[in-house]
Amino acid sequence: MSKGPEVYIDQSRQLREEDTFCFSCTPDRNCFTDCCYDLNLLLMPYDILRIKNRLGMKSSDFLKDYTKIYVGQNSGLPVVLLKMKEFYRNCPFLEKGKGCTIYEDRPGACRTYPLVRMACRSSDREGVDDFYYIIKEPGCEGFENGKRWTVREWIDNQGIGPYNEMNDIFGEILQAKTELGIPYLNADQIDIFDLGCYDIDGFRQYFLEGPSLERCMESEEVIEAISQDEVALLRYGMRWVKKKLFQVGS
Ligand code: SF4
Ligand code: SF4
DSSP: OOSSGGGGEEEEEEEOTTOEEEEOOOTTSTTTTGGGBSOOOEEOHHHHHHHHHHHTOOHHHHHHHHEEEEEOTTTOSEEEEEOOOTTTOBOTTEETTTEETTGGGOOHHHHHTTEEEEEEOOTTSSSOEEEEEEEOOTTOGGGTTOEEEEHHHHHHHHTOHHHHHHHHHHHHHHHHHHHHTOOOOOHHHHHHHIIIIIOHHHHIIIIIISOOGGGGGSOHHHHHHHHHOHHHHHHHHHHHHHHHHHOOOO
16 A cells, blocks of 8 residues: 555565565564555445444445545546544554554555555456555565565455455446547446445445336346345446446456
8 A cells, every 4th residue: 555556566576475575564563553544545335335334324424425436547437445533644544552442454565565566458358367466665664574475365465355355346447438539427427337346335225225217127036146145236336337438248
């Protein structure tokens, strides 16, 4: 995680699952929680789901109170940025003396640091080819006398797997947009994108509880599954966005 992580990425080494690195982030480090200040923390759809549930909020309220949504310059798609607190510019979930107050539900980027995941896709191949780079933030002491991890051990230890899985589905939308050569979305398309990807409670209301005819086109089994499982609903919502905006997928 960082103010501008790309500046500190070490691109000289691509790490695969069995490659190792040394790192330990513990409360006795002098830098403890320094990395939770003044950062650009983009939230992915699954981050939002986890945090809004942690806070016991509706997704629309969470987005309104805690985030800014804007259209990303590179992607041309809406992105969600966590708002830092005023004055000290600290993460809103950082509490002095306690650390991260949403630790079990912290965003994927916080879990993955000091690694950053690069996921590569191509139209002629199924699935994702991924590898990791190391990010070395100035002042981060975690590399000093750090424990040795394989990337796989780090992913398991930090609970990153479900985040990667959901981010890959989100990435399919960007891939579809890129392959179709669509530079930007209009206002109606942005609303659809926000609803299916970011506002999971709004999507439930629209798709499962409202008068939407689209629900009738779906099988009873699928409706049952996404009614009972919010993560399944988010997976469905992201694929609904991809199909609705780019006519890709089932
Ligand atoms: S070791 Fe690095 S990641 Fe851990 S608290 Fe310090 S700056 Fe943050
Ligand atoms: S979510 Fe937690 S770990 Fe991530 S920046 Fe905020 S306080 Fe730090």
